[in-house]
Amino acid sequence: MIQRYTSAFAAFLLFILSQSLFAQTFKITGIIHDSGQKPLDGTVVSLLKAKDSSFVKAAVSESNGQFELLNIKPETYRLMVSNIGFQKYISIPFTVFQTDVALPTINLQEENKTLAEVKVTGKKPFVETKIDRTVVNVDALIGNAGSNALEVLEKSPGIAVDQNGGIRLKGKSGVVVFVDDKPTYLSADDLANYLKSLPAGSVETIEIMPNPPAKYDAAGNAGVINIRMKRNVLKGFNGGINLSYGQGVYKRTNNSLNFNYRINKFNFFSNASVNQNNMYQDLTIWRRYYNATGAYTSAFTQNSYIQRNFGGNNLKVGFDYYASKKATFGVVLNGFYNPSLVNVTNKAKVLNASNEVTSLVEAISPTNKTWTNGSINFNYAYKFDSTGKELTTNVDYIHYQSKSNQTLTNTLLDPQNKFVSQSVLLSSFPTTIDISTAKIDYVNPLSSGGKFETGLKTSFIGTGNVADFFDVLDGKPSPNYEFTNNFNYNENINAGYLNYSRDFKRLSVQAGLRFENTNIKGHQLGNKQTKDSTFTRKYNNLFPTVYLQYRMDTTGTHQLGFSFGRRIDRPNYQDMNPFSYPLDRFTYYGGNPFLQPTFSYNLELSHTFKNKITTTLQYSIAKNVISETNEQRGTIYYSRPGNFGQRISYGISVNGSFQPAKWWTINVYTEYISNGFKATLYGQKLDESRFYWAFIPTNQFQINSSWSAELAGSYQTKFLLGQLLIYPIGSVRAGLAKKMWKNQGTIKLNVSDVFYTNQIKGDIRNIANASANWFSYLDSRVVTLSLSYRFNKGKSLNVRQTGGSDSEKSRVKS
Structure with a gap:
């Protein structure tokens, strides 16, 4: 039965690929300077769709201020540029179509410390869905404060934890738990005790993968849960x-x-x-x-x-x-x-x-x-x-x-x-x-x-x-x-x-x-x-x-x-x-x-x-x-x-x-x-x-x-x-x-x-x-x-x- 499903799916995949074979992608390049025309390195450049500001891709500028965004599909976009100590920059809409795009130099202005407080209304959602995994943002829930990693798992969609620390994913046991892409190598009891020793405040995200990519070990018939610990990304x-x-x-x-x-x-x-x-x-x-x-x-x-x-x-x-x-x-x-x-x-x-x-x-x-x-x-x-x-x-x-x-x-x-x-x-x-x-x-x-x-x-x-x-x-x-x-x-x-x-x-x-x-x-x-x-x-x-x-x-x-x-x-x-x-x-x-x-x-x-x-x-x-x-x-x-x-x-x-x-x-x-x-x-x-x-x-x-x-x-x-x-x-x-x-x-x-x-x-x-x-x-x-x-x-x-x-x-x- 599985073989028949696989053959039918392969035929469907070939048909879809044939319809999309000639899809093209392009490159966006630019340079980031400060107000004194000096190159800025480490600047985060985010590409957003103009129609709904949804995130597409990000890049970080080099020491010469240059950045590039690769494999961009034809669409109308905006750029959001941010660097610590500088005012955030959002570009006017521009369109990628039939050719690469070289943007004019972007000059960031230093923050004015006397400006009134700027209210930020956006925040990370509790759950994000990607092609091969579901991502849970731990800090998005107040209830995670003061708890531990095992209790965070209990609140994540599709995950259940029994009284002995056994973990199930969508009703199935046999889950492999990773921490920062590294397995925990522990039995159910010892894994539960270890996760209890990890404060929720140290956890950045939880990645839930019922079908993990081939890069991950094949272990775990119910899938993989990857706990990513917080890691500061600033100089x-x-x-x-x-x-x-x-x-x-x-x-x-x-x-x-x-x-x-x-x-x-x-x-x-x-x-x-x-x-x-x-x-x-x-x-x-x-x-x-x-x-x-x-x-x-x-x-x-x-x-x-x-x-x-x-x-x-x-x-x-x-x-x-x-x-x-x-x-x-x-x-x-x-x-x-x-x-x-x-x-x-x-x-x-x-x-x-x-x-x-x-x-x-x-x-x-x-x-x-x-x-x-x-x-x-x-x-x-x-x-x-x-x-x-x-x-x-x-x-x-x-x-x-x-x-x-x-x-x-x-x-x-x-x-x-x-x-x-x-x-x-x-x-x-x-x-x-x-x-x-x-x-x-x-x-x-x-x-x-x-x-x-x-x-x-x-x-x-x-x-x-x-x-x-x-x-x-x-x-x-x-x-x-x-x-x-x-x-x-x-x-x-x-x-x-x-x-x-x-x-x-x-x-x-x-x-x-x-x-x-x-x-x-x-x-x-x-x-x-x-x-x-x-x-x-x-x-x-x-x-x-x-x-x-x-x-x-x-x-x-x-x-x-x-x-x-x-x-x-x-x-x-x-x-x-x-x-x-x-x-x-x-x-x-x-x-x-x-x-x-x-x-x-x-x-x-x-x-x-x-x-x-x-x-x-x-x-x-x-x-x-x-x-x-x-x-x-x-x-x-x-x-x-x-x-x-x-x-x-x-x-x-x-x-x-x-x-x-x-x-x-x-x-x-x-x-x-x-x-x-x-x-x-x-x-x-x-x-x-x-x-x-x-x-x-x-x-x-x-x-x-x-x-x-x-x-x-x-x-x-x-x-x-x-x-x-x-x-x-x-x-x-x-x-x-x-x-x-x-x-x-x-x-x-x-x-x-x-x-x-x-x-x-x-x-x-x-x-x-x-x-x-x-x-x-x-x-x-x-x-x-x-x-x-x-x-x-x-x-x-x-x-x-x-x-x-x-x-x-x-x-x-x-």
């Missing part, structure tokens, strides 16, 4: 500081500082953050057991109070050296130190067929964990000429280290609450992960107006995972060989890609193909009870991507979009560790060495009206979906990753922006999507599909030039995720902001989950001879006060390369 000394304090049941703080200093050929930059996120979860679980005939035999209930204290300390430093106008060399150092303490107190009851209590269990399990990271990136960029032809290289080395210690104390009581017995299990989980990557990318704009890109990448990953368990007997630790294990994993991925893009008169086209070669080896070291075991795998795959954007009229009022891509989702490194370990007396977690990668095909068809309302139809089919599976053996409940045979997802989503009044803007995102799963898990057949509806409205109010407010919310109906059925959930949040200190500072007050309704519950189905459900209270209502301040002195400069490691980070699990 001189510039930066910003963000401080916040939040109070729920427990306190939390998010504080960050970033600065940029450019002098002569050097540009130095840094970003640092210190955070504390304290929260709780009050979790209640019910499990019921049946015999082979379906008769009820016993039950189990457990309440867990989980207090989590997370510390986050992140530092990024680097420099760029502009060796010449063509060559730039850069070094970036990243690191974090994230300590955490999780205290879990369990109280459980075991009941017989008559619902009489037969025993009581109390368990206490404090866990101390320290998760550290250090990485270095070397990057080099060479611009061959002014047309945009460029070669970039990136070499990365990343080291992760985790130290975790837990004490699990189980106390067994009789129905009268009298002591029966006690067991103590000590455990230690040291983990190391080393990742080395190197890649080279080449971009070549073509004289015909198109752009060709190609690149190569190789990565080497080595992980070491040790789990040491000890039973405490008579006050002395004794090795527990049932759970003790040592697992090593090595992986090598080699990749290459081709990508072509071109804008015609009404049609924009982008098509790419990526090849990836994967080599895997796992080694489970034995102990006194278990023999050594190893496994190896090798596979080669092609991943095509295609994007179309067709403007149905000359004004761009109606635009059609199409995207198609093939993706892969590889297992997390440690998920293939075959051993199990106890979370408590009744629940074990284990790995699965037989996990297979997930392959998916994703298609989207969209319509955009006036760049304000985008309606998208989506269809996705995935084989061997990796997700949590649940099995009951006697009184022990096993949770481990497994492969679901098939997942089919299809539906519609709408993202729109409306302005009922000058002071009132409404952003609305809604989706109606069906998720269907087919699998056989532990002898139980699963074949079910279900539609769900999600609705996320955001109201923004501009009270006056300095005061603004926000009222937003979210609601989601029942949601199917493999064996899990999540019940309806929703919340409301509100915020207020005031600009200060000549608009360089902002103070914001925000309240999340005003009515304390963002509490999750659900059922676990398709378990042999058992059923289960749960309800969870979270520390979701938080009042946050934040302060941000920006300082700058300098002129604009070009943004550097961000680095080169790709999807490996998203798969680290500790």
Whole structure:
């Protein structure tokens, strides 16, 4: 079926290309001077359509004041020219038609410091739609103030985050998260903790790509989310500081500082953050057991109070050296130190067929964990000429280290609450992960107006995972060989890609193909009870991507979009560790060495009206979906990753922006999507599909030039995720902001989950001879006060390369 769709689409593409083959583009050139006729470098020149002032393209003037804008279509335009310390210049309309345009010299006038305040009414929209991604501007929402990167993701269109930090995109799990085009290499739990340590004030944009271009690694069957951190782009000394304090049941703080200093050929930059996120979860679980005939035999209930204290300390430093106008060399150092303490107190009851209590269990399990990271990136960029032809290289080395210690104390009581017995299990989980990557990318704009890109990448990953368990007997630790294990994993991925893009008169086209070669080896070291075991795998795959954007009229009022891509989702490194370990007396977690990668095909068809309302139809089919599976053996409940045979997802989503009044803007995102799963898990057949509806409205109010407010919310109906059925959930949040200190500072007050309704519950189905459900209270209502301040002195400069490691980070699990 996919092949037939692809052939039909190829025929359609050839027809459209034949109609646009002779579309021509031209060049606009000019010179920028100050009032003394001296050339101005670093001046930002923006090309706007004359009819609606919509942005087309930008350039930056050279040291001689010259600038050029390439590949410009016939149209009537204006220029907007800006430079720090000078008055903004907007040209009269001019037309590009049949020839290049050389504009007369533009003279900028110095700013008059005694002029009255100029009110700027324009601002970045919350959401922008591009041919291959949706871009979310984080600062556009008051509710993002004082929050962290994970909470920002929750408010972004199409993204949902569950109580454990698992991220879904348009109803699908298997999302790869990047930070500045570099993967996070973390498991769901550790990724959630890391994102909680990143203040929202340090985040510039979030790029959502259900079908990422061929330049990105093919990992992530649901797509890629790229978090771009703030980077000051001015010469001189510039930066910003963000401080916040939040109070729920427990306190939390998010504080960050970033600065940029450019002098002569050097540009130095840094970003640092210190955070504390304290929260709780009050979790209640019910499990019921049946015999082979379906008769009820016993039950189990457990309440867990989980207090989590997370510390986050992140530092990024680097420099760029502009060796010449063509060559730039850069070094970036990243690191974090994230300590955490999780205290879990369990109280459980075991009941017989008559619902009489037969025993009581109390368990206490404090866990101390320290998760550290250090990485270095070397990057080099060479611009061959002014047309945009460029070669970039990136070499990365990343080291992760985790130290975790837990004490699990189980106390067994009789129905009268009298002591029966006690067991103590000590455990230690040291983990190391080393990742080395190197890649080279080449971009070549073509004289015909198109752009060709190609690149190569190789990565080497080595992980070491040790789990040491000890039973405490008579006050002395004794090795527990049932759970003790040592697992090593090595992986090598080699990749290459081709990508072509071109804008015609009404049609924009982008098509790419990526090849990836994967080599895997796992080694489970034995102990006194278990023999050594190893496994190896090798596979080669092609991943095509295609994007179309067709403007149905000359004004761009109606635009059609199409995207198609093939993706892969590889297992997390440690998920293939075959051993199990106890979370408590009744629940074990284990790995699965037989996990297979997930392959998916994703298609989207969209319509955009006036760049304000985008309606998208989506269809996705995935084989061997990796997700949590649940099995009951006697009184022990096993949770481990497994492969679901098939997942089919299809539906519609709408993202729109409306302005009922000058002071009132409404952003609305809604989706109606069906998720269907087919699998056989532990002898139980699963074949079910279900539609769900999600609705996320955001109201923004501009009270006056300095005061603004926000009222937003979210609601989601029942949601199917493999064996899990999540019940309806929703919340409301509100915020207020005031600009200060000549608009360089902002103070914001925000309240999340005003009515304390963002509490999750659900059922676990398709378990042999058992059923289960749960309800969870979270520390979701938080009042946050934040302060941000920006300082700058300098002129604009070009943004550097961000680095080169790709999807490996998203798969680290500790």
